[in-house]
Amino acid sequence: MLYIVQTALELGFLYALVAMALFLSYRILDIADLTTDGAFVLGAAVSVTVTAAGHPFLAIPAAMVAGACAGFVTAFLQTRLGVPSILAGIVTNTGLYTVNLMVMGWSSNVSLLKDDTIFSLFRTTGIGGKWYETVLAGGVTILMAVLLVLFLGTRLGLSIRATGDNRDMVRASSVNPTFTITVGLCIANALTALSGGMVGQYQRTADINGGTGIVVIGLACLIIGETVLGRRSILKGAIAVIVGSIIYRLIYAIVLYTKVVPVECLKLVTAIIVGLAIAAPTLRSWVAFQKKKAMAGKGA
Structure with a gap:
């Protein structure tokens, strides 16, 4: 059981x-970026390929740069060519399939x-003992979370946050939303590629x-x-994603261990959970409306 917990943490x-x-990308910039799947594989492909060439440490920044390039393409399609955000992500993701094959030598x-x-x-190094993988993975993730929180507190970071809230207001404040969207998507996909690169190794x-x-x-x-910790601040949001990821992996590991749900159905269950969670505000409003309607009917 301890091994399951350790693996889930990692x-x-x-x-x-x-x-x-x-x-x-989704919460702050309010952009549904579908480049994620391709950027993750791109990070893994670059990381593993560079590591196989004998440069495991260089592989990590190389993966992040590759991911940032993917994010730039998506941002360019959106901001310069007028492609809707969802379609831009799909187009980039489709192209990345071939790019990833090229990186891995076909x-x-x-x-x-x-x-x-x-x-x-x-x-x-001996650091962490048997938990060395957990220590390294946790250290990198926490470092990225700290850097992201600090960055979003800078002038550029605040501009990115404002772009997600109201692009017209940002434009009126002499801030170029094209630039802030591009920077935001580059950073987001660099983080995704970093995840892929770390998972690959x-x-x-x-x-x-x-x-x-x-x-x-x-x-x-x-x-x-966000359900567990809320999203009232950037710091709490950054902590929430780490906590949420660990909880998800623990649930995933326990389900696999106990065989409550067939392995083949896990992604379907995940999709249903995500769909219901995103639709929760609408469902709550509908339930509240039905209650008011029922009460009004009784009063009449």
């Missing part, structure tokens, strides 16, 4: 970076057999289909965290 920290990216998967990874090298493999459903999982983590 994966929770690693996938929290995806939820953090969605927190920036192979559907790449494995790291005896190559050193950042996890194996960190193990040699953690699992010692990159698969072309490894990003399927990642955006739904990220949204599930985001919504679970």
Whole structure:
């Protein structure tokens, strides 16, 4: 059971970076960015390929740069070519499939057999003992959360937050929303690619289909965290995505261990949870309206 908890913590920290990216794009910028699945695989592909070449530490920033480039393409389609945000993400995600194959040498998967990874090298330091993977994954995720919170408190960060609230107001304040959207999406996809890069080295493999459903999982983590901690501030939101990701992975691990739900149905259950959580405000309003309608009928 302890092994299950440890694995859930490790994966929770690693996938929290995806939820953090969605927190920036979906919650702050108010953009439904569907580049996530492709950017995750791109990060894993770049990370594993560079690691196989003997540069595990260089692989992480390389993955982030690649992810930022994917985010730039999506932002360019939206802001310069007038493509709707959802379609822009779909177009970029479709193109990334071929790009990811190219990065992996036209192979559907790449494995790291005896190559050193950042996890194996960190193990040699002795830090964390048997929990070294948890310590490294948690350290990187918490560092990114701190940097994101600090960045969103800067002038540029505040401009990005304002862009998500009201683009017309931002434009009237002599701030270029095209620039803020581009920066925001580049950072969001860099975080997604970082998650993919870390997961790739953690699992010692990159698969072309490894990003399927990642955006739904990220949204599930985001919504679970916000349900538990709320989203009244940027700091609380950043903490919420980490907590939500860990809770999701713990639930996932327990379900697999107890076999309450068939493994084949887990993504369907996740999709239903996310759909209901997003629709919750509308459902609450509908229930309240029906109650008022019923009370009005009794009064008549």
